[in-house]
């Protein structure tokens with residue numbers, strides 16, 4: 048489909064969806080206005096094209112080529128049978144499992160959390176007209192001119208809703224797992240998460256995205272996080288869907304005064320993956336850290352877009368993204384730090400490092416600083432390089448085969464991002480996944 | 496065990512080895528001495544299979560097989576070990592993990608089962624005692640931030656772990672103080688045996704006081720210009736390399 052046809056296709060699917068919602072047994076009591084607002088923005092703005100500066104290095108044509116219908120939900124019994132031994136990833140406690148975007152209570156481990164803390168289904172919260180949802184949902188992730196966010200907002204049904212009241216600290220991470228499986232043909236899901244931390248609250252949230260099988264599916268997800276005054280939020284996203292999958296995800300974070308936010312984004316899967324992280328430092332003294340690792344082989348394409356807005360004075364941001372690319376994979380890093388006029392004493396540092404394992408691999412890196420205040424400390428840098436030949440020979444001279452040696456060196460390269468993950472978020476298991484992935488892409492020289 | 500016949504090799508288009516012939520039998524220790532730039536490391540690297548060294552003439556047979564056809568990892572698995580003159584630092588890869596990967600690759604090739612964590616740790620501890628190496632180094636990235644002496648001990652530790660048939664030690668003595676030299680030499684001597692051959696490359700006679708060779712060869716401008724017994728090393732020490740060079744035709 049071309050962009051016009053694709054837009055028509057998605058608008059028609061929305062019309063079907065709206066009809067179904069109207070006849071549903073328990074329709075959401077509100078949200079209709081948000082949906083219709085979002086779909087009309089989508090109708091006006093449509094999909095981004097490569098002429099759009101923010102999509103310069105990523106063509107979404109492969110996604111538009113496939114007529115993705117909204118993925119069906121399946122009965123728990125059938126799902127359990129099909130999931131079989133699939134490893135849903137750590138942590139196992141406080142784990143909410145969403146199948147094709149909808150919560151499966153049977154597969155989830157009921158969270159054991161302090162009183163007043165909410166960690167459950169967004170759909171359920173919407174059905175009971177939860178005022179906390181109403182006052183935050185869709186207020187931050189901008190769908191005015193972002194077609195995919197608009198589609199997610201129009202089609203959203205379920206996802207995680209996490210609310211931590213003032214002063215409450217949750218030690219154990221809350222794990223949201225999104226499993227995509229094909230019910231009948233190529234399907235799309237629109238997971239939608241909302242995380243709200245009231246003043247002084249602390250929490251960590253892991254989002255894992257995976258595929259049940261190697262099949263064509265599309266995940267278009269949005270997470271909004273509100274990190275109130277003096278709060279701490281640690282957010283971990285592990286994207287390990289199959290190499291046939293399409294994944295577009297947006298994380299929008301609003302940070303209050305003296306709050307701290309850390310993101311770890313690990314993109315390991317997908318035929319085409321695009322991760323947007325957008326952080327607004329909206330209170331003085333905020334501190335934001337973005338860590339990222341992307342590993343791509345074969346013909347995978349992984350695009351990382353980050354934007355940090357220093358809106359208020361005395362905020363700090365640290366960003367480290369590392370990429371390992373093999374085969375004929377393409378990586379993109381586009382990180383923007385925007386220092387607003389009022390944001391004096393901003394302290395920002397951004398680093399992007401890339402390791403290319405093959406002739407056919409490619410990366411576009413575009414670090415950007417836009418500074419509208421003179422009293423700031425900002426720096427950025429990016430590198431693209433190959434495996435160190437002396438180190439490679441050293442390892443081989445000890446009997447380690449070429450591809451295992453490359454994998455080991457790339458693990459060393461990737462290791463410092465993984466090492467930053469908190470233990471409780473299942474770092475050891477993630478290390479294993481990263482190692483497997485690196486081994487898988489190291490052997491592919493991209494020649495064919 | 497090793498037969499080098501008329502070996503010529505180029506580096507970056509320059510001929511560095513110009514016809515080396517050398518035969519090393521099982522259980523023998525051969526010292527290769529020579530001034531800086533004479534081609535000692537080049538010879539070691541050619542034997543270990545480093546890329547960028549072009550053999551233009553000659554042959555190397557190792558246990559009857561054409562060594563030059565094998566990639567470096569296969570040479571290592573077949574029992575060749577090179578102790579590097581300049582051990583390489585590998586950020587982000589722990590020494591333990593590296594040693595385990597190397598040991599298991601070699602064991603697999605030799606038809607031995609992989610060692611589990613317990614057995615591996617036991618073996619490392621035993622071998623570390625041999626070179627008096629600090630166990631804290633095991634959790635650090637390979638050679639990163641190691642002192643010169645620690646790096647060289649780490650080379651001998653790896654040799655002890657991998658149990659090679661032919662060890663090539665490239666200036667393992669350089670940069671070591673006398674205590675470290677004694678420890679390293681003791682480690683090497685402990686590994687001497689009737690099955691194992693060694694080529695000990697050194698610039699100075701000093702090391703050969705500790706590791707007593709069966710044969711000594713003098714390398715100059717890419718050729719072996721003199722061979723003899725261990726007394727040749729002493730003679731060299733006394734008279735200097737200029738003595739050999741003066742004996743050369745055309746010098």
Ligand SMILES: Nc1ncnc2c1ncn2[C@@H]1O[C@H](COP(=O)(O)OP(=O)(O)O)[C@@H](O)[C@H]1O
Nearest residue numbers: 506507511529530531532533534535536537538
């Ligand atoms: N990688 C290289 N590139 C260019 N020249 C080299 C390289 N390695 C060695 N050489 C040259 O080869 C010659 C022999 O070097 P080397 O084998 O390191 O000597 P030795 O170990 O005996 O000191 C020297 O002239 C040196 O400059």
Ligand SMILES: [Mg+2]
Nearest residue numbers: 535536580666
């Ligand atoms: Mg040398």
